[in-house]
Amino acid sequence: MELRLAEVFESIRAVQAKVDEPLCAYVYDLVALRRHAAYLVSTLPEGCELFYAIKANSDLPILQALAPLVDGFEVSSGGELAWVRAHFTDVPVIFSGPGKLDHELSGAIEQNVDCLHVESLNELRRLAGIVSQTGKAAAVLLRINLTVGNLAETGLMMGGKPTPFGIPVQQLRECLEWLRAHPEIRLRGFHFHLLSHQLDAQAHLQLVAAYLTQVRRWCDEYELEIDHINVGGGIGINYRQPEQQFDWTAFSAGLTALLRNDGLPGIRVRFELGRYISAACGYYAMQVIDIKRSYGKTFVIGRGGSHHFRTPYAQGHSHPFHVLPIDAWPYPFPRPETSNDRVSIVGQLCTPKDVLAFDAPVGTVRCNDLLVFPYAGAYAWHISHHDFLRHPHPAQWYLSVE
Ligand SMILES: Cc1ncc(COP(=O)(O)O)c(C=O)c1O
Structure with missing residues (x-):
């Protein structure tokens, strides 16, 4: 089962560069x-x-x-x-x-x-x-x-x-x-x-x-x-x-x-x-909106959440992810970040159950970086409660050219 990570990451970066707010998206290869x-x-x-x-x-x-x-x-x-x-x-x-x-x-x-x-x-x-x-x-x-x-x-x-x-x-x-x-x-x-x-x-x-x-x-x-x-x-x-x-x-x-x-x-x-x-053909990408320390734990809050990608919570696992650094930081104040840390990756829902990864080691992750979850092509979007909180649906596209 071969993942074409380079091609997928390139396409996510290309779309992110064109949007003017944090991205969340499904990409299918x-x-x-x-x-x-x-x-x-x-x-x-x-x-x-x-x-x-x-x-x-x-x-x-x-x-x-x-x-x-x-x-x-x-x-x-x-x-x-x-x-x-x-x-x-x-x-x-x-x-x-x-x-x-x-x-x-x-x-x-x-x-x-x-x-x-x-x-x-x-x-x-x-x-x-x-x-x-x-x-x-x-x-x-x-x-x-x-x-x-x-x-x-x-x-x-x-x-x-x-x-x-x-x-x-x-x-x-x-x-x-x-x-x-x-x-x-x-x-x-x-x-x-x-x-x-x-x-x-x-x-x-x-x-x-x-x-x-x-x-x-x-x-x-x-x-x-x-x-x-x-x-x-x-x-x-x-x-x-x-x-x-x-x-x-x-x-x-x-x-x-x-x-x-x-x-x-x-x-x-x-x-x-x-x-x-x-x-293995599906990826869920979320851009980091906020990073917080709370009572000794680090929380990374991404655009989207389990209403798009319920797989990890439904199966009780911490989903693997990749961090794609995005250099742009559009604000005049310091960029929140964490390094050599263990983090929980959560979404935008008002529930502590909106967790995609927990206790997951990261090298460095900063606000505005992209998080990309692989293995999101089955029982992912299709089993999720899309309209909870009426957040918009994620962008979605398909890579079809070799
Ligand atoms: C009767 C039946 N067949 C096939 C499947 C597909 O299972 P899987 O996605 O684990 O291969 C399911 C899943 O629930 C099922 O109920």
């Missing part, structure tokens, strides 16, 4: 995004597919950059489906997520969704009602909440324990019996998304291996004919130690060996990654 996605696709073994979970970042330029590279998009709401279909009539789409409405289920069928990931027997029954009204067949995966032995928990667990997601494995038999009596709904396979924030390539391989083992047993026991398994998303970004990222090279090599030795003939393996595809 589409060149890096395309390279990264192409690399992931090229290193996945034969028999695998890569979908992009657009909830991570559904901006149109991001989707346009990815559409020619990935096998399709995963959506989790009728809104995401409508957004994708408004711009991409033919891209394969899969639809997952809890609490789907009837009109979302019927919309999915009308919009030629490749596969619906069903979350409960009740959802299956509602789908059957829609299928009987429309006369169009539906293809589904059952999303199963599986317990896996020795599953190392990450910071965000969606399964492997009581959660609202998926069908608990104890209810599988009943769902399969119901499906047998409803041939208008075709079971194409199983969907798993037990966790996000996975940083350990070997642990992720073990998880995929456990899915394969489980599905092989179900196919034998229930005499199923399925064509793919969706192993979800969940590969993480190491925000705390950004130099130690998920080892994709080891993962793809391990996966190649796993599928060669233990793959299920005729059954494809589909990934629906969000964070790991788009996080």
